[in-house]
Amino acid sequence: xxxxxxxxxxxxxxxxxxxxxxxxxxxxxxxxxxxxxxxxxxxxxxxxxxxxxxxxxxxxxxxxxxxxxxxxxxxxxxxxxxxxxxxxxxxxxxxxxxxxxxxxxxxxxxxxxxxxxxxxxxxxxxxxxxxxxxxxxxxxxxxxxxxxxxxxxxxxxxxxxxxxxxxxxxxxxxxxxxxxxxxxxxxxxxxxxxxxxxxxxxxxxxxxxxxxxxxxxxxxxxxxxxxxxxxxxxxxxxxxxxxxxxxxxxxxxxxxxxxxxxxxxxxxxxxxxxxxxxxxxxxxxxxxxxxxxxxxxxxxxxxxxxxxxxxxxxxxxxxxxxxxxxxxxxxxxxxxxxxxxxxxxxxxxxxxxxxxxxxxxxxxxxxxxxxxxxxxxxxxxxxxxxxxxxxxxxxxxxxxxxxxxxxxxxxxxxxxxxxxxxxxxxxxxxxxxxxxxxxxxxxxxxxxxxxxxxxxxxxxxxxxxxxxxxxxxxxxxxxxxxxxxxxxxxxxxxxx
Ligand code: NAD
Numbered sequence: 001x002x003x004x005x006x007x008x009x010x011x012x013x014x015x016x017x018x019x020x021x022x023x024x025x026x027x028x029x030x031x032x033x034x035x036x037x038x039x040x041x042x043x044x045x046x047x048x049x050x051x052x053x054x055x056x057x058x059x060x061x062x063x064x065x066x067x068x069x070x071x072x073x074x075x076x077x078x079x080x081x082x083x084x085x086x087x088x089x090x091x092x093x094x095x096x097x098x099x100x101x102x103x104x105x106x107x108x109x110x111x112x113x114x115x116x117x118x119x120x121x122x123x124x125x126x127x128x129x130x131x132x133x134x135x136x137x138x139x140x141x142x143x144x145x146x147x148x149x150x151x152x153x154x155x156x157x158x159x160x161x162x163x164x165x166x167x168x169x170x171x172x173x174x175x176x177x178x179x180x181x182x183x184x185x186x187x188x189x190x191x192x193x194x195x196x197x198x199x200x201x202x203x204x205x206x207x208x209x210x211x212x213x214x215x216x217x218x219x220x221x222x223x224x225x226x227x228x229x230x231x232x233x234x235x236x237x238x239x240x241x242x243x244x245x246x247x248x249x250x251x252x253x254x255x256x257x258x259x260x261x262x263x264x265x266x267x268x269x270x271x272x273x274x275x276x277x278x279x280x281x282x283x284x285x286x287x288x289x290x291x292x293x294x295x296x297x298x299x300x301x302x303x304x305x306x307x308x309x310x311x312x313x314x315x316x317x318x319x320x321x322x323x324x325x326x327x328x329x330x331x332x333x334x335x336x337x338x339x340x341x342x343x344x345x346x347x348x349x350x351x352x353x354x355x356x357x358x359x360x361x362x363x364x365x366x367x368x369x370x371x372x373x374x375x376x377x378x379x380x381x382x383x384x385x386x387x388x389x390x391x392x393x394x395x396x397x398x399x400x401x402x403x404x405x406x407x408x409x410x411x412x413x414x415x416x417x418x419x420x421x422x423x424x425x426x427x428x429x430x431x432x433x434x435x436x437x438x439x440x441x442x443x444x445x446x447x448x449x450x451x452x453x454x455x456x457x458x459x460x461x462x463x464x465x466x467x468x469x470x471x472x473x474x475x476x477x478x479x480x481x482x483x484x485x486x487x488x489x490x491x492x493x494x495x496x
Contacts, residue, residue, distance in 0.1 A: 023211025051219030084129025262473030267426030
């Protein structure tokens with residue numbers, strides 16, 4: 001579609017920001033709302049329910065009642081599978097609408113909302129639905145006098161609190177395994193991107209998910225988020241967001257009912273290009289593209305690019321060339337690859353970090369400025385900081401913008417030490433043509449995922465999550481079921 005056609009569709013779109021509780025759209029009990037503007041052009045999209053503790057309480061009680069009466073939790077896995085598959089089909093059928101809502105809500109280009117976010121969301125829901133009737137429980141190897149069953153049971157009510165950078169995908173990574181295994185969920189989307197989560201809940205109802213099983217309450221973190229994480233009737237929190245708020249999740253649990261807390265947090269992933277790399281241009285361009293993708297608002301963006309000093313000039317030239325293809329544009333134009341930053345605050349955070357990097361001695365090798373200010377939206381140029389070192393703020397802290405930091409190294413041991421010298425441990429990448437080196441370095445890296453001669457090619461079949469301050473849980477793959485189920489041992493005596 002042309003950008004004019006997308007803008008026309010956007011003008012006719014409905015933005016319903018009311019909560020979904022007990023199967024119904026509803027305003028907050030106090031009537032409070034907040035204004036949600038689009039980062040694409042700065043204009044108001046609509047009022048959104050500003051969930052308060054009493055709204056969260058209502059949603060949790062609805063979820064608890066649904067869990068207790070078994071309307072979903074005691075359905076046969078095959079029946080739950082059928083609902084999740086119908087839901088995934090509806091998500092696919094509403095692809096353009098969901099993509100448009102996502103783009104207008106948080107600024108990412110429509111081409112990626114359509115080809116990445118919506119398909120990945122549908123795939124995730126369908127995949128967990130498909131998996132759930134193929135999981136068997138266990139019989140322990142006891143003596144002849146006993147039969148010991150080890151069974152998995154749903155936990156009860158799951159609180160899911162998610163960020164704004166991939167609103168639908170992050171929600172799906174919680175909802176897929178949590179719902180497939182029979183739990184009820186209260187989802188709090190980010191205040192910066194509430195619309196698609198609400199629409200997903202409506203589609204779930206249409207697919208046959210019983211009322212009360214999935215409730216969505218928008219609102220701010222310190223209000224709705226905190227109330228959900230502290231609620232005594234919530235059995236586990238699946239959180240994705242910043243390390244700062246992840247710490248709070250652990251406190252809330254400690255101070256309330258010791259609910260399980262699964263944190264998927266920030267990252268500052270290292271991308272290491274060794275002097276025996278087979279294709280330097282591919283490595284350099286991949287690094288840049290993965291930093292600029294989603295406006296750099298990706299937890300796993302490889303923002304610390306470590307390049308052997310002998311290759312630095314050539315690598316930088318390739319990255320600058322790649323950056324030329326990522327100029328910020330209208331997110332509703334299908335040719336645009338770099339959209340709007342999520343809000344004005346995030347734009348200024350990025351600009352501040354660039355200034356700090358330059359103040360600490362880095363060189364501005366590309367971009368670094370605000371752009372398209374006349375649109376009323378929040379755009380920044382793809383940016384490369386070269387001549388950086390690992391002690392700089394831009395190398396230590398998560399910027400969450402399209403800013404690549406280029407750091408030289410001399411030896412393999414130095415590269416490993418630099419990569420691991422970070423409070424985070426989400427992902428890493430090794431570019432080398434030597435198989436021994438690849439395995440040696442992969443084993444030494446402190447990261448949840450190590451990519452080799454590629455970046456970000458993983459899919460729903462493998463776990464996603466980090467070590468150190470990048471979190472403690474794993475989304476995706478069958479391992480995600482561990483977060484939302486409890487093991488029960490049932491020991492039966494067999495009389496002779
Ligand atoms: P954030 O931590 O500010 O907010 C995340 C969610 O927590 C939002 O819904 C927010 O409203 C809520 N929240 C904020 N303060 C809260 C509080 N005091 N109590 C309860 N809830 C609260 O993060 P963000 O800015 O929305 O997202 C960006 C962060 O998410 C980055 O750090 C990024 O690395 C991380 N992230 C991690 C992964 C992963 O899988 N590891 C994936 C995507 C994003």
